[in-house]
Amino acid sequence: MITLNINGKTHELDVEPEMPLLWVLRDRLELTGTKFGCGVAQCGACTVHIDGEAHRSCSTMVGDVQDREIVTIEGLPKDGPDSKVALAVQAAWQKLDVVQCGYCQSGQIMSAINLLTDNPTPTDDDINASMEGNICRCGTYVRIRHAIHEAAKDLA
């Protein structure tokens, strides 16, 4: 049995410890907001927060993250003081209509929240460095950069 704390809930799961977190989220718990893009930690579509840090769930074995706090896009706080960064990021993404196909954007948003939590006033270089692991095949990068600055302004 594997015990996982996901979005504030404890789940007891009969899965092998080597099973990637991504597939537990998507296929066992039906938390499908976290996406499968490459399976080898190259694209960031599967990004989740583990103890507040952005991680690629496709390359994270569930046996390694028992008793850690896992948050997916569905579990982002919607109110209260902890919700400020997430809400600012999502609002900026909506205001600037960043999305196109949208498939990578859960991962982009999880990475952006992580960046702004650690660094409230990122430069373009900071954004490039921090968001480099998230691929957007639609090429929405101009707006991703803009939206992160916009969210930073909103949070200031």
Next chain:
Amino acid sequence: MLIQKSQTIAPSRRSFLKGAALSTSVFVLGSFVPLGRFAAAEGEAAAPAAVFDPNMFLRIGSDDSVVVLCKHLEMGQGVSTGLATLVAEELDADWSKVGFDFAPNNPKVYNNLFFGPYIGTGGSTSMANSWTQMRQVGAAARSMFVAAAAKQWNVPASEITVLNGVLAHASGKSARFGELVEVAMQEAVPTAVALKDPKDWKYIGQQLPRLDSKGKTTGTAVFAIDIRRPGMLTAVVARPPQFGGSVGSFDDGAARKVPGVVEVVEVPSGVAVLAKDSWAAMRGREALKISWKADKAETRSTDAIVAEYRDLAKTPGLPAAKKGDAAAGLAGSDSAEAEFLFPYLAHAPMEPMNCVIELTADGAEIWAGSQFQSIDDYAVSQVLGTTPDKIKIHTLLSGGSFGRRANASADWVVEAAQIAKAMKTKAPVHLLWTREDDIKGGFYRPMALHRVKADVKDGRVSGWQHTIVSKSIITGTPFEPMMVKEGVDATTVEGVADTPYAIENFSVEVHNVKTAVPVLWWRSVGHSHTAHVMETTMDELAHKAGADPLAFRLAHLKDGSREAGVLKLAAEKAGWGKEMPKGSGQGIAFHHSFGSYVGMVSEVSMVDGTLKVDKVIAAVDCGIAINPDVIRAQVEGAIGFALSAVLRNRVTLAEGVVEQSNFDDYEPTRIKEMPAVEVHIVKSAEAPTGIGEPGLPPLAPSIGNAVFSATGKRMRSLPFDLGALA
């Protein structure tokens, strides 16, 4: 041939068809307004006498919600917002109440008016074919609400106004759409409607927010990969390592022992492993032992295929275009023949190919990011031995496509149907391609080789001989009768054979290559390579003539043309010709595709021998700009999408086996590489044309021409030979 292609005849008679409603509180309006631009003759409507499908183009609820049934696939291009904008404009709806749903696969109602009786999204035709139709849907619904209110209030219809979903009369009476739904749906559907004067538009031309932003920023948007059906099994398929190969024999003993694996079946494309979850299916596939047959396979390496291309290019090909006498124009020329080589490219949409299929008593239900529904349902019906009307497609948001999901062979939905058919149970099957399957799976932008000999005399192009070697995308598909003439596939030569440049002595020849490597349209199709050849060559000729590259192009275009317009606008906004720092350069390019015109100026710099694309300034003329922000987004995105094909992407074969496998060796553009982008839109009163693809073609040549300006080196082939710049 998959689908019998009937002659597409656009009827002139307007016939609105009213559908039955699901419930009394839902207003349903259906219409069939054929407006095909390929109109060949006047004729009777291809529409049926009556349609009773409850989900047509518009559902208005008693809660005032306005749901537009979207007949095109939303793959990120913004079409759902665009179509809804047209309806909302004429309906005078409240935009905050507007949403969309995907239309069912009924071709009698939801056909692409440019494709004839078929549903499909592609060729950047969505807004263009729907432009009048969707406004008529909105206008007809509006007039039914007005007629209903006029009766209720006993006032003349002409005195009723509609604003933001509220009908009103000077007497003080007013009502929301939701309040009048039941009576409005009793009104006769008008046979003709007047559309607004453009000066009265409130939504068209404005920056309305996208309808899909919220779902896509909260993880709630549903893609095919997110569908979960009771008892569903996930299938992954082991396919032959070489294109054209097939299964010899296999041993599935170890695969069946993997926990979670339920079944292993052989299908025409390979061996499918079905399991309770994706991970188990993938592990099961790894445990298969298969011996493959390669007797019909492509077993050559890329170098050998290129060598064949080069040999062919030296021989006379099929004529694709001819003006004047190219050989005479080049008599005595000292120009060398230039070679341009373009690799196979994978589309690599972020959502890997996948779909869910569930067999029903007489057909199937499919959940997919379906792009050519009328091909997908027909192809699946053939597998299952039934008819397309028994195949119900639930179209869902797709995580990109770039052409991959619009396949005349419907490869992945057919594969899913074959797996479901091979299963003994009727469990729903979710076919999932991994990223490796996608990169190695074929249906690539065809490899292409161009040879060009061209020269200038007295500041003008004196002669242009052009040979293209490629594999035809269209031959062998239902589109062949329409798009292949005398052996020449229009998608091989588009952008060259129809060049807007006035070249007196011009010839284009084509060689069609045969290989088992499957090819497909890739965002902007033939223009993805032809624009680079045309615009690089024009730049070279300008330099040879000692002319400014912008002035040289304008001299070969009509004064006041839309072509000239976007070139001038891009040049003006970029400060064309300004002093650039040492090691930096500007490059200009222009291309016309899918009815739209795009001019681009790129600015690059060389930093320690590494190319950096700093900025791209684009000018776009795509007719009336229905939503300028979506247009800007499509051009920004086309630049981001295409940049990695300029810098590094290629699919290569080693003894027939694809050498790339994932985003590490087929790496899309990353954020640090993304240049600043400016998009300027030409104000236009022309009907809207495409924008999903036209932003792509001028990118590579504008960057290549900037590299020449910065370094003196020509980048004729893609991806660029960056080593030559170091």
